[in-house]
Amino acid sequence: xxxxxxxxxxxxxxxxxxxxxxxxxxxxxxxxxxxxxxxxxxxxxxxxxxxxxxxxxxxxxxxxxxxxxxxxxxxxxxxxxxxxxxxxxxxxxxxxxxxxxxxxxxxxxxxxxxxxxxxxxxxxxxxxxxxxxxxxxxxxxxxxxxxxxxxxxxxxxxxxxxxxxxxxxxxxxxxxxxxxxxxxxxxxxxxxxxxxxxxxxxxxxxxxxxxxxxxxxxxxxxxxxxxxxxxxxxxxxxxxxxxxxxxxxxxxxxxxxxxxxxxxxxxxxxxxxxxxxxxxxxxxxxxxxxxxxxxxxxxxxxxxxxxxxxxxxxxxxxxxxxxxxxxxxxxxxxxxxxxxxxxxxxxxxx
Amino acid sequence: xxxxxxxxxxxxxxxxxxxxxxxxxxxxxxxxxxxxxxxxxxxxxxxxxxxxxxxxxxxxxxxxxxxxxxxxxxxxxxxxxxxxxxxxxxxxxxxxxxxxxxxxxxxxxxxxxxxxxxxxxxxxxxxxxxxxxxxxxxxxxxxxxxxxxxxxxxxxxxxxxxxxxxxxxxxxxxxxxxxxxxxxxxxxxxxxxxxxxxxxxxxxxxxxxxxxxxxxxxxxxxxxxxxxxxxxxxxxxxxxxxxxxxxxxxxxxxxxxxxxxxxxxxxxxxxxxxxxxxxxxxxxxxxxxxxxxxxxxxxxxxxxxxxxxxxxxxxxxxxxxxxxxxxxxxxxxxxxxxxxxxxxxxxxxxxxxxxxxxxxxxxxxxxxxxxxxxxx
Numbered sequence: 001x002x003x004x005x006x007x008x009x010x011x012x013x014x015x016x017x018x019x020x021x022x023x024x025x026x027x028x029x030x031x032x033x034x035x036x037x038x039x040x041x042x043x044x045x046x047x048x049x050x051x052x053x054x055x056x057x058x059x060x061x062x063x064x065x066x067x068x069x070x071x072x073x074x075x076x077x078x079x080x081x082x083x084x085x086x087x088x089x090x091x092x093x094x095x096x097x098x099x100x101x102x103x104x105x106x107x108x109x110x111x112x113x114x115x116x117x118x119x120x121x122x123x124x125x126x127x128x129x130x131x132x133x134x135x136x137x138x139x140x141x142x143x144x145x146x147x148x149x150x151x152x153x154x155x156x157x158x159x160x161x162x163x164x165x166x167x168x169x170x171x172x173x174x175x176x177x178x179x180x181x182x183x184x185x186x187x188x189x190x191x192x193x194x195x196x197x198x199x200x201x202x203x204x205x206x207x208x209x210x211x212x213x214x215x216x217x218x219x220x221x222x223x224x225x226x227x228x229x230x231x232x233x234x235x236x237x238x239x240x241x242x243x244x245x246x247x248x249x250x251x252x253x254x255x256x257x258x259x260x261x262x263x264x265x266x267x268x269x270x271x272x273x274x275x276x277x278x279x280x281x282x283x284x285x286x287x288x289x290x291x292x293x294x295x296x297x298x299x300x301x302x303x304x305x306x307x308x309x310x311x312x313x314x315x316x317x318x319x320x321x322x323x324x325x326x327x328x329x330x331x332x333x334x335x336x337x338x339x340x341x342x343x344x345x346x347x348x349x350x
Numbered sequence: 351x352x353x354x355x356x357x358x359x360x361x362x363x364x365x366x367x368x369x370x371x372x373x374x375x376x377x378x379x380x381x382x383x384x385x386x387x388x389x390x391x392x393x394x395x396x397x398x399x400x401x402x403x404x405x406x407x408x409x410x411x412x413x414x415x416x417x418x419x420x421x422x423x424x425x426x427x428x429x430x431x432x433x434x435x436x437x438x439x440x441x442x443x444x445x446x447x448x449x450x451x452x453x454x455x456x457x458x459x460x461x462x463x464x465x466x467x468x469x470x471x472x473x474x475x476x477x478x479x480x481x482x483x484x485x486x487x488x489x490x491x492x493x494x495x496x497x498x499x500x501x502x503x504x505x506x507x508x509x510x511x512x513x514x515x516x517x518x519x520x521x522x523x524x525x526x527x528x529x530x531x532x533x534x535x536x537x538x539x540x541x542x543x544x545x546x547x548x549x550x551x552x553x554x555x556x557x558x559x560x561x562x563x564x565x566x567x568x569x570x571x572x573x574x575x576x577x578x579x580x581x582x583x584x585x586x587x588x589x590x591x592x593x594x595x596x597x598x599x600x601x602x603x604x605x606x607x608x609x610x611x612x613x614x615x616x617x618x619x620x621x622x623x624x625x626x627x628x629x630x631x632x633x634x635x636x637x638x639x640x641x642x643x644x645x646x647x648x649x650x651x652x653x654x655x656x657x658x659x660x661x662x663x664x665x666x667x668x669x670x671x672x673x674x675x676x677x678x679x680x681x682x683x684x685x686x687x688x689x690x691x692x693x694x695x696x697x698x699x700x701x702x703x704x705x706x707x708x709x710x711x712x713x714x715x716x717x718x719x720x721x722x723x724x725x726x
Contacts, residue, residue, distance in 0.1 A: 045555075191579070
């Protein structure tokens, strides 16, 4: 592939918030790129900084107590340092976002149609209200809302969760964005509806060639739709690679712990689930060096230094990780882990 | 076990073949009211509609279904938090459907509940010690034994006894759920009703809590009813699984068989909708996507409730509510057009006692056979 300029290039992004208890380093040096037509999944547990990272791209974390560092280059602009007025032109236009909870992201006192029309007209000044309404109907039909012409007059509470999420996607699509950020878009939905929405996203990607950033904690969803994966832990990227690289040759003990501890419908009931012991660290005072070392069963002296995010695999230069262990040592430890289960039974919290 | 003494009275209750819990043709309807001054009943939500099952001791029964299928209402009615409209709930042979306060008191000890949201189900103004002391006090534990029992409980759920003086907000989600479990264990219950106990937790923490529940079951001989919308979690914990849709039982099956041999098309649809966290297997899998959403439970569809979304639905599904049919191995399904079963298995199958009262008596495949005869 030619090394064309990616759609989005995030470089060494840092976000911290001053709180009463101290400074929370929510995002600590995150870098990744998104190409057009690509689905990049950012996975991690609550508090890993995945949502803060993508919300920062939209300027949604700006506030008097927030500090930013690093760059996020999109179409010649730096989203981190751009003034609000400039960001407003991009937001909802070239970059759109779909949030987790469709009920709280729609205004309950306005009709669905009016909300979509508002978004269209905010960025396209020449368009008449009637034209915008026609476009809204088209959009709703495209994302699979039946009887769109009638339902455009409904209020959000008259829609089910799945339908509301479709409306959110329709709104996000209203100005043909080049980049769609979906923050846990299916977490609040039932599985059958989740499958429908994921299908919608897939179709969207192939029809418009938009790049998609999918923030999720659900590795099943990731396996279903993602091309590349960024794994975050306590504000840092601990591993990054293609879908198959991460699932079949995970290089960071956190990633393999995460993959091991999920319950699967295609697996029999085994005696105990391998669980990662302990809890994620507080971001007020994370452990020095590798943030995972306090929970890592394979930590050693060197882990008190921060490992760099680099490729340690000669055959996969794009597969990056932050772990000091030797590649061979990791592979054998992982196999051992598969056989006996990682840290079995040891779940007592101090 | 400080409460051993008072356990005696209950421990020798009938165990001779009587199931721990029996639910017979249970219905829970909620009235839908309209009008400003005078409430007019304009309809009812059929939350649980003629559900029958039994639960043996030390068993884990999983209940799965989409939101609005009635799974939470079902277990809330088992704990008598909502009243049944019709039908019977028997705990160790005693009918508790309409039991009053007095009669319920011993049952309340034996049946405990763990809720979905540990943040909302623990009083934020009370210390953990107080939270655990409440059931102990009400259960008649002597005052000086309360603290030692509370410490013991915390240890049992993998927390440190020093945590007694902390408030719920000082804990993480997974730890809070452990407190919820400790509270449920306080009175040495027989049956614990778990309402989505891990769905609010991160995956790595989910595994910890599931393992804890597993260990406690082995150590204390507990019986679980485990409600969840996540079929992979349910598979991991359950012995038997019930699939519900719009208040009705669709399928009841031994846990592993539900996944290898789903008989009801709704079960296949649910299973097919779940992405497997393994890219290669995911790509290789055929996944039928069901269209549409569950209909309104105020006006559920006639006949089989799934017929509006079912890929196999025919004429009979609209007219006749399918009976629950028992196949080999106690695997039951309510479907006119069962999948993954041979003609022989269908012929050997019988109508289950658990069939809804309003269901038809047509055996599965009856329509195909009659059409075949007409053509032949």
